[in-house]
Amino acid sequence: MGDAGSYTETFVELIRRASTELPEDVVAAIEEGREAENEGLASIALGTILNNIELARSDSAPICQDTGTPVVWIHYPSGVSTRGLRADFESAVREATARRYLRPNAVDTLTGSNTGDGSGRGIPFLHFEEWDEPRIEVRMILKGGGSENVGSQYKLPDGKLGAGRDLEGVRRAVLDAVVAAQGMGCAPGVLGVCIGGDRVSAFEESKRQLLRPLKDTSPVPELAELEERLLREGNELGIGPMGFGGKTTLLAVKIGFLDRLPACYFVTISYMCWADRKAAVSIAEGGDVTWLS
Amino acid sequence: MAELKLPVSEETIRGLEVGDFVELSGRMITGRDAAHTWLMQEFREEVAPFMKDSVIYHCGPVVAENDDGTYDFVAAGPTTSIREEPYQADVIGRYGLRGVIGKGGMGAKTLAGLGEHGAVYLHAVGGAAQVLARAIPRVERVFMLEEFGVPEAMWVIEVERFPVMVTMDSHGGSLHDEVREHSQAKLKELLK
Numbered sequence: 447m448g449d450a451g452s453y454t455e456t457f458v459e460l461i462r463r464a465s466t467e468l469p470e471d472v473v474a475a476i477e478e479g480r481e482a483e484n485e486g487l488a489s490i491a492l493g494t495i496l497n498n499i500e501l502a503r504s505d506s507a508p509i510c511q512d513t514g515t516p517v518v519w520i521h522y523p524s525g526v527s528t529r530g531l532r533a534d535f536e537s538a539v540r541e542a543t544a545r546r547y548l549r550p551n552a553v554d555t556l557t558g559s560n561t562g563d564g565s566g567r568g569i570p571f572l573h574f575e576e577w578d579e580p581r582i583e584v585r586m587i588l589k590g591g592g593s594e595n596v597g598s599q600y601k602l603p604d605g606k607l608g609a610g611r612d613l614e615g616v617r618r619a620v621l622d623a624v625v626a627a628q629g630m631g632c633a634p635g636v637l638g639v640c641i642g643g644d645r646v647s648a649f650e651e652s653k654r655q656l657l658r659p660l661k662d663t664s665p666v667p668e669l670a671e672l673e674e675r676l677l678r679e680g681n682e683l684g685i686g687p688m689g690f691g692g693k694t695t696l697l698a699v700k701i702g703f704l705d706r707l708p709a710c711y712f713v714t715i716s717y718m719c720w721a722d723r724k725a726a727v728s729i730a731e732g733g734d735v736t737w738l739s
Numbered sequence: 740m741a742e743l744k745l746p747v748s749e750e751t752i753r754g755l756e757v758g759d760f761v762e763l764s765g766r767m768i769t770g771r772d773a774a775h776t777w778l779m780q781e782f783r784e785e786v787a788p789f790m791k792d793s794v795i796y797h798c799g800p801v802v803a804e805n806d807d808g809t810y811d812f813v814a815a816g817p818t819t820s821i822r823e824e825p826y827q828a829d830v831i832g833r834y835g836l837r838g839v840i841g842k843g844g845m846g847a848k849t850l851a852g853l854g855e856h857g858a859v860y861l862h863a864v865g866g867a868a869q870v871l872a873r874a875i876p877r878v879e880r881v882f883m884l885e886e887f888g889v890p891e892a893m894w895v896i897e898v899e900r901f902p903v904m905v906t907m908d909s910h911g912g913s914l915h916d917e918v919r920e921h922s923q924a925k926l927k928e929l930l931k
């Protein structure tokens with residue numbers, strides 16, 4: 447299934463869609479926010495954001511100049527070469543950068559020089575999983591830097607927050623993170639949270655939570671309840687769009703969990719800005735491409 | 740919404756308050772990390788006239804070069820301002836800036852500088868790269884392009900109805916401080 451380079455063009459289109467077209471549920475959530483903010487800077491900010499989303503879509507231009515890190519999850523059937531998929535995805539990143547769907551966004555950490563083509567050590571980040579289906583499924587987010595800077599990891603118990611090793615402790619840590627972030631992650635944001643895991647797995651799981659549709663409900667009833675409560679309480683904090691004050695600080699909260707070591711209890715929070723860019727595609731055995739929303 | 744023409748007088752700037760929404764028209768300059776260090780090393784005669792009574796924009800644009808050697812801003816949202824906190828107040832004083840545009844707000848030293856010199860902090864909408872690029876119809880010239888690279892160079896640009904919010908003013912007001920204090924108090928309540 448697939449010669450070298452055979453998926454590159456599909457992946458370029460995947461990146462173009464993510465960078466220039468915000469998913470409909472995200473746009474709808476921002477619109478809801480604007481209706482809730484009846485006046486002042488919060489309402490102007492959300493109006494500008496909606497305007498910007500529309501311009502980007504009609505011009506096929508990046509929604510934000512920070513086009514982020516492509517973080518990608520690929521499911522593939524037995525027999526497909528993951529090395530081939532990686533090579534195709536990396537060339538797609540370079541091509542998308544040349545076509546200006548992405549900004550040259552990879553900096554050599556030691557020399558400080560930009561690699562110039564969008565790819566670099568660890569960029570894009572690709573995660574592979576084999577599955578039983580005969581098709582390939584690729585899901586990607588573009589994770590911006592300003593919002594990445596306000597992500598955080600808590601270690602429970604946390605005496606200062608009065609946070610123990612239970613869901614009430616998780617709630618306390620998450621609300622503290624939202625206050626620490628203020629508007630600096632380009633609020634309103636979406637929180638991807640992972641409870642448990644370790645310092646390797648937890649950040650990845652928190653990012654994977656960002657793939658969920660904004661309005662879905664967690665299959666775990668107590669997490670569904672916590673997600674709803676944190677969304678409500680997060681918005682009661684009054685931080686608002688861009689931190690201008692207002693009712694719309696969060697668009698959604700998504701919580702997953704991993705098992706942990708007896709000694710560790712991490713709460714890991716990835717903050718996704720309003721430019722919640724993601725796209726997904728399914729590639730059938732014969733090569734037919736279906737865009738997933 | 741008021742339109743504000745650049746260059747602008749100290750009196751007009753002192754008339755602005757936190758919460759005002761203004762649209763800027765006229766000439767301004769971009770500058771971020773490398774520029775601020777450079778501006779403080781010594782007085783830079785060549786860029787000084789473009790800063791006096793105007794504003795500096797914390798922005799790392801995506802720029803297209805046209806066949807005739809002119810430039811266009813393709814995407815031009817604000818970058819996080821707080822990195823310039825150590826320099827900003829001095830740069831404002833030394834070059835006679837009337838304002839700073841960026842995102843996320845700045846700290847106590849800058850706030851004091853705004854009061855002392857008669858300047859404001861203007862917040863552009865983070866991520867609104869397309870809306871803001873369209874409010875920049877013309878790139879006039881560029882300083883330090885080779886030395887700093889495209890995102891860090893100092894671009895002299897003409898803006899037309901460039902939308903910004905006053906979030907720190909020359910009277911000691913800071914929306915960022917207000918919102919932080921209010922949200923911290925609310926958090927305390929929620930965690931009781």
Ligand code: SF4
Pocket residue numbers: 510511512513514589590591592593594630631632719720721816865866867
């Ligand atoms: S946080 Fe998001 S919206 Fe804001 S500048 Fe970064 S990528 Fe763009």
